[in-house]
Amino acid sequence: MQKPFHEVRERLLGAGIAPRHVRRYVAELTDHLADLTAEEQRAGHSQEDAKCAALLRLGKPNDLIRAMLEQRQFQAWCVRAPWAIFGLAPILLLSAAQFIAVRILLSGIPKFMRNSTATPFAHHEWFFVWFCIGLIIYFGAPVLIGWAIGLIAIRQRLKIIWPVIGLALVAFLAGTMGFRAEALGMSIVSPRVYGYVYGLLHAVVIFSLAALPYVYWRLQKVLSVD
Amino acid sequence: MTPREANPNFMNGVPELLILQLLQREEMYGYAIVQALHDRTGAVIAVGEGVVYPVLHGLERDGALKSRRKIVNGRSRIYYSVTPAGSHRLTDLAETWNSLATAIKNILIEGQHAEAIS
Numbered sequence: 001m002q003k004p005f006h007e008v009r010e011r012l013l014g015a016g017i018a019p020r021h022v023r024r025y026v027a028e029l030t031d032h033l034a035d036l037t038a039e040e041q042r043a044g045h046s047q048e049d050a051k052c053a054a055l056l057r058l059g060k061p062n063d064l065i066r067a068m069l070e071q072r073q074f075q076a077w078c079v080r081a082p083w084a085i086f087g088l089a090p091i092l093l094l095s096a097a098q099f100i101a102v103r104i105l106l107s108g109i110p111k112f113m114r115n116s117t118a119t120p121f122a123h124h125e126w127f128f129v130w131f132c133i134g135l136i137i138y139f140g141a142p143v144l145i146g147w148a149i150g151l152i153a154i155r156q157r158l159k160i161i162w163p164v165i166g167l168a169l170v171a172f173l174a175g176t177m178g179f180r181a182e183a184l185g186m187s188i189v190s191p192r193v194y195g196y197v198y199g200l201l202h203a204v205v206i207f208s209l210a211a212l213p214y215v216y217w218r219l220q221k222v223l224s225v226d
Numbered sequence: 227m228t229p230r231e232a233n234p235n236f237m238n239g240v241p242e243l244l245i246l247q248l249l250q251r252e253e254m255y256g257y258a259i260v261q262a263l264h265d266r267t268g269a270v271i272a273v274g275e276g277v278v279y280p281v282l283h284g285l286e287r288d289g290a291l292k293s294r295r296k297i298v299n300g301r302s303r304i305y306y307s308v309t310p311a312g313s314h315r316l317t318d319l320a321e322t323w324n325s326l327a328t329a330i331k332n333i334l335i336e337g338q339h340a341e342a343i344s
Contacts, residue, residue, distance in 0.1 A: 059274025
């Protein structure tokens with residue numbers, strides 16, 4: 001059996017109201033319903049009749065939804081400025097993650113290479129661990145950013161277009177761009193564009209991994225409607 | 227005081243005015259606010275009870291109200307109270323409404339005089 005305000009919650013989320021405002025509204029409506037039901041029961045109605053009367057007094061779903069939609073300041077940022085959430089923010093986050101990863105990778109060379117005196121850990125196992133951390137950040141960040149995009153889209157019940165744009169952007173940038181560290185001076189880093197085939201394949205793999213949660217949710221939605 | 231629009235929506239600001247006035251005296255939660263509105267207006271103003279919450283949230287967002295969760299008689303509810311900014315807003319809204327009410331009353335009195343003469 002559906003919760004009493006399921007329709008109100010879903011329609012408000014679909015209309016762009018931020019999840020935290022919807023959550024609070026539904027919580028207070030639920031509390032209010034309990035108070036009204038108690039009042040109707042004190043007036044002599046059965047529990048079932050009391051709940052029906054209470055729901056009527058609370059207001060029809062359309063009225064409850066319209067009242068919230070009139071408060072435009074409760075719209076989510078991903079609805080007010082989707083270009084920022086699904087375009088600009090992923091690019092900035094990806095750039096930051098790649099910068100951190102490259103810095104970690106480069107800093108490992110003087111620290112952990114053989115004959116280094118920078119630390120007592122100049123041994124190839126520590127070198128391997130240090131580099132793995134950098135690589136995990138480098139290859140994991142696009143997937144995590146993609147999952148964050150999917151989560152935002154799921155929470156807000158967004159249509160498919162903006163999440164796909166965000167995921168495609170992240171996959172394309174992460175898949176086709178790379179860095180090459182020159183051994184000379186141990187600190188020269190230059191960006192490069194991979195060959196088309198490798199870059200696109202890499203982008204497709206990233207897109208597939210990053211889109212998994214969102215695709216799963218959409219499939220669940222389609223199957224539940226059916 | 228906000229500038230007047232050419233064609234104001236007369237019911238604009240009425241829910242806010244009434245809620246701020248009620249909360250000026252004591253903090254209340256949503257159900258209690260609706261009951262107070264119903265009782266103190268003699269049921270003249272009776273709204274779908276759930277629609278009070280977007281108004282409350284909007285006023286809180288604007289800084290006119292603050293809220294806190296309180297447990298009373300074993301029930302946890304969100305209580306609202308007026309802030310200093312809310313008191314200013316109440317004064318402005320009350321002033322606007324009083325001006326409007328006076329203007330409408332003057333027109334009605336003129337209309338009654340005109341009928342009496344004819």
